[in-house]
Amino acid sequence: MADLFDGYSLGEQWDEMFGEVGRARPAYAGLFASMQPIDGDELAARADVLSQTYRDAGVTFAHAGEEQPFPLDIVPRVIGAEEWSVIERGVAQRVHALEAFLADVYGAGQVFADRVVPRSVITTSSHFHRQAHGLVPPNGVRVHVSGIDLVRDEAGDFRVLEDNLRSPSGVSYVITNRAAMSQVLPELFADHRIQPVADYPSRLLAALKASAPANVADPTVVVLTPGVYNSAYFEHALLARQMGVELVEGRDLVCAGNQVSMRTTDGQQRVDVIYRRIDDEFLDPVHFRPDSVIGCAGVLNAARAGRVTIANAVGNGVADDKLLYTWVPDLIRYYLGEEPVLQNADTYRLDDPDTVEWVLESLDQLVLKPVDGSGGKGIVIGPRADERTLGELAVKVRARPRDWIAQKPIGLSTCPTLVGGRIAPRHVDLRPFAVNDGDRVWVLPGGLTRVALPEGELVVNSSQGGGSKDTWVLSPPRQATEPEEADLTRIEFTAADLPEDPVGQDAGPLGDTVVGQSQQQQQAGAETAVSAARAGAETAVSAPRGARC
Amino acid sequence: MLSRIAESLFWIGRYVERADDTARILDVHTQRLVEDPWIDERRACANLLALMGSPVPDSEADTERVLATLAFDRASPSSIVGALSAARENARGAREVLSAEIWESLNVTHNALPQQRTMARRYGPHSLFRFVRERSAMVFGLADATMSRDESWLFLILGRSLERVDMTSRIISTRVLAGDAAPSWTLVLRSTGAYEPYLRTYRGMVNSSRAAEFLLLDRLFPRSVFAALEQAEACLAELERSTVRDAARIGVAGEAHRIVGRARTMLEFMSPPELLAQLPSRLEELQRTCSAASAAVTHRFFTEQAPQVWVPEEAG
Numbered sequence: 001m002a003d004l005f006d007g008y009s010l011g012e013q014w015d016e017m018f019g020e021v022g023r024a025r026p027a028y029a030g031l032f033a034s035m036q037p038i039d040g041d042e043l044a045a046r047a048d049v050l051s052q053t054y055r056d057a058g059v060t061f062a063h064a065g066e067e068q069p070f071p072l073d074i075v076p077r078v079i080g081a082e083e084w085s086v087i088e089r090g091v092a093q094r095v096h097a098l099e100a101f102l103a104d105v106y107g108a109g110q111v112f113a114d115r116v117v118p119r120s121v122i123t124t125s126s127h128f129h130r131q132a133h134g135l136v137p138p139n140g141v142r143v144h145v146s147g148i149d150l151v152r153d154e155a156g157d158f159r160v161l162e163d164n165l166r167s168p169s170g171v172s173y174v175i176t177n178r179a180a181m182s183q184v185l186p187e188l189f190a191d192h193r194i195q196p197v198a199d200y201p202s203r204l205l206a207a208l209k210a211s212a213p214a215n216v217a218d219p220t221v222v223v224l225t226p227g228v229y230n231s232a233y234f235e236h237a238l239l240a241r242q243m244g245v246e247l248v249e250g251r252d253l254v255c256a257g258n259q260v261s262m263r264t265t266d267g268q269q270r271v272d273v274i275y276r277r278i279d280d281e282f283l284d285p286v287h288f289r290p291d292s293v294i295g296c297a298g299v300l301n302a303a304r305a306g307r308v309t310i311a312n313a314v315g316n317g318v319a320d321d322k323l324l325y326t327w328v329p330d331l332i333r334y335y336l337g338e339e340p341v342l343q344n345a346d347t348y349r350l351d352d353p354d355t356v357e358w359v360l361e362s363l364d365q366l367v368l369k370p371v372d373g374s375g376g377k378g379i380v381i382g383p384r385a386d387e388r389t390l391g392e393l394a395v396k397v398r399a400r401p402r403d404w405i406a407q408k409p410i411g412l413s414t415c416p417t418l419v420g421g422r423i424a425p426r427h428v429d430l431r432p433f434a435v436n437d438g439d440r441v442w443v444l445p446g447g448l449t450r451v452a453l454p455e456g457e458l459v460v461n462s463s464q465g466g467g468s469k470d471t472w473v474l475s476p477p478r479q480a481t482e483p484e485e486a487d488l489t490r491i492e493f494t495a496a497d498l499p500e501d502p503v504g505q506d507a508g509p510l511g512d513t514v515v516g517q518s519q520q521q522q523q524a525g526a527e528t529a530v531s532a533a534r535a536g537a538e539t540a541v542s543a544p545r546g547a548r549c
Numbered sequence: 550m551l552s553r554i555a556e557s558l559f560w561i562g563r564y565v566e567r568a569d570d571t572a573r574i575l576d577v578h579t580q581r582l583v584e585d586p587w588i589d590e591r592r593a594c595a596n597l598l599a600l601m602g603s604p605v606p607d608s609e610a611d612t613e614r615v616l617a618t619l620a621f622d623r624a625s626p627s628s629i630v631g632a633l634s635a636a637r638e639n640a641r642g643a644r645e646v647l648s649a650e651i652w653e654s655l656n657v658t659h660n661a662l663p664q665q666r667t668m669a670r671r672y673g674p675h676s677l678f679r680f681v682r683e684r685s686a687m688v689f690g691l692a693d694a695t696m697s698r699d700e701s702w703l704f705l706i707l708g709r710s711l712e713r714v715d716m717t718s719r720i721i722s723t724r725v726l727a728g729d730a731a732p733s734w735t736l737v738l739r740s741t742g743a744y745e746p747y748l749r750t751y752r753g754m755v756n757s758s759r760a761a762e763f764l765l766l767d768r769l770f771p772r773s774v775f776a777a778l779e780q781a782e783a784c785l786a787e788l789e790r791s792t793v794r795d796a797a798r799i800g801v802a803g804e805a806h807r808i809v810g811r812a813r814t815m816l817e818f819m820s821p822p823e824l825l826a827q828l829p830s831r832l833e834e835l836q837r838t839c840s841a842a843s844a845a846v847t848h849r850f851f852t853e854q855a856p857q858v859w860v861p862e863e864a865g
Contacts (some may be wrong), residue, residue: 055660056653056656056657056660057652057653057656058641058652058653059657115852227642228638228641228642233641234644237644237645238644241644241645243645246550246551246554246645247644247645248551249553250551252551252552252553255606262551263551263552263553264550264551264552265551265552265700265788265850266550266791449554533738546709
């Protein structure tokens with residue numbers, strides 16, 4: 001056994017690389033062998049190069065208003081071809097079921113009539129938007145892009161932790177981690193056949209074009225971002241650039257007579273598809289928050305009139321609610337007549353008093369999650385929480401059980417990770433990304449592996465001190481060299497295309513502080529210390545005319 | 550191209566050029582303080598600050614003050630650090646059109662500034678100025694090598710050209726306006742990087758009217774006012790050709806183009822002695838030209854409507 005792995009200890013949980021100490025699982029055999037000759041100092045030196053690459057390219061994520069470097073761990077995570085095909089089928093199945101559900105929610109509501117899901121789950125969801133009722137997308141797709149969060153339990157099975165159907169972020173890491181890694185550790189790649197991830201932007205563009213309003217021959221697609229202070233801004237810019245489309249802000253758009261246009265140096269130009277990375281609430285001040293200055297007034301009416309497609313569709317939040325999550329296996333059976341390929345984590349709804357009582361008694365053995373939370377906020381891990389936290393939690397749960405779900409803790413799998421010059425096990429999760437073009441749900445082979453860098457930490461979000469790993473999906477032997485679809489142009493990646501923040505959805509729940517909102521959504525008018533400082537920076541961008549001119 | 554992005558590119562060009570020129574000016578200024586035994590430091594510093602459009606303190610105009618204001622003031626887009634930060638912020642918002650290499654170059658430059666500043670405190674500011682010159686050259690070199698000659702490039706170079714006209718005319722002003730505290734023409738030439746080209750062109754001693762002519766009128770030296778105006782004009786002509794229908798039929802279509810063209814022809818068709826005789830007013834005019842041209846470009850290409858305020862009742 002190489003020095004690198006000396007002292008690597010296996011715990012109760014599943015370890016991605018080792019079944020037993022010193023013996024790598026089959027998918028990791030190649031990686032393990034290639035890493036053997038590398039010593040700790042060498043690996044640490046390469047990790048330094050890696051992080052310098054990221055610093056130079058501006059790979060930071062905005063956390064609490066600060067740009068922070070985003071750590072990429074140098075040890076990749078490997079997923080074998082067979083294992084991946086399960087994930088692929090499971091994710092696609094879930095997306096199909098959730099698409100059907102959303103069409104039902106904003107249409108006939110058969111699922112309620114058939115008593116599969118109580119209607120109240122929807123009407124009490126803060127993400128249910130009446131404004132979206134009856135709005136039928138041109139090719140029927142509402143979930144153009146999704147990110148389904150998975151963890152691997154003690155038995156080695158992947159379990160679904162949550163669905164992200166609004167603006168799941170992090171795919172830019174998948175693309176850029178790969179490029180950065182291949183520069184720093186080319187020899188590791190030489191021994192593997194890894195499915196490429198660089199196709200993603202062209203797949204996304206194809207799906208967005210396919211969703212354009214009818215009778216538009218050559219649709220104009222744009223990416224709509226809240227602006228440079230959004231934590232996922234880097235991702236927005238990367239996707240726009242790699243798709244070769246404009247990255248617009250709300251102020252670049254204008255809507256008149258149900259037609260959306262963007263302001264260009266050559267006058268106004270028609271826009272057909274908006275891949276928006278702005279939350280529903282900020283998207284259209286006519287229908288939602290009237291104080292939003294990052295959206296575009298009238299865009300929802302234009303969508304209703306069939307003149308523009310909004311991707312992902314407005315109102316998807318009802319289907320990625322953590323409470324609705326508990327019904328997804330039922331929805332798969334109901335809409336598709338199939339058994340779920342991927343299981344949920346064991347979850348309890350707090351919908352009857354007995355369960356609530358039981359949960360309240362067992363708080364120290366359960367994980368409690370706020371239904372609306374994202375980015376790991378508000379989660380309480382019972383076995384690790386102190387008395388006071390549990391006491392406060394009990395009060396909140398008792399007051400509003402609808403706002404919570406309870407789960408049995410899952411011992412997240414661990415993966416070898418470089419920590420302080422040594423390799424040590426750290427907990428990981430996985431977010432595969434799926435693109436639905438109306439004909440097929442395509443799952444990007446790889447996905448984002450997030451790793452919790454503090455020892456024993458179970459929350460892997462980058463806002464909680466997490467990093468990420470390059471995620472390798474090995475090719476099945478037969479089709480190793482065949483490109484999957486010839487008509488897709490592969491888009492080249494450059495080293496500077498590095499991502500900003502993979503945390504959760506682009507924006508947290510409403511009801512956060514105004515500061516949080518302005519960072520997440522860049523509300524230009526918000527008068528807070530942070531946004532004032534930001535406004536200063538913003539002024540410097542375009543105001544120097546006054547300085548010397 | 551989006552108006553907002555075009556505006557960002559225009560300002561990246563201006564800011565990077567501004568940082569470059571300011572570094573050149575300060576480098577010459579600080580060297581001069583060391584080399585010239587008769588110089589009145591306070592006056593020289595006060596003159597420099599006034600020239601760069603900064604408020605001049607009566608008593609404290611020393612080199613430290615000059616550097617604090619023109620090199621390190623983060624809050625001022627007229628300082629080196631401020632201009633480079635602003636360029637990087639603009640680039641951050643225009644990453645999808647800027648080449649990745651240019652973004653990275655600006656980002657690396659920005660990240661290195663704190664360390665450069667520390668080094669400047671310890672070993673003198675020359676290393677900082679050289680760093681800024683090199684990084685600016687890299688940004689424009691990358692623009693040259695990696696950007697399509699489309700609108701994005703045209704706006705970047707237009708910004709650079711207008712800023713260059715402005716800065717070169719300010720540098721000439723240091724000589725013309727400052728009276729006996731003025732730097733020598735040799736120093737003025739050095740601060741625009743024109744000293745060696747000048748020597749090769751005229752072979753020999755620096756002569757005041759020739760030096761002024763060189764900086765104002767030389768067609769071959771890229772930092773001369775004339776060359777920069779010509780470049781700005783070419784960019785504007787090209788931009789109009791691509792964005793204005795029938796541009797070819799009515800001659801010059803844009804206000805910015807007219808402003809720049811007038812300034813260029815003024816230099817082109819005025820006799821050198823006449824020009825030199827009226828130098829102070831001509832230099833001021835050139836600076837006004839830049840400001841007017843910049844405003845016209847903004848009006849023509851970048852103007853966006855004021856944000857509309859929506860009230861719920863209008864939701865209908």
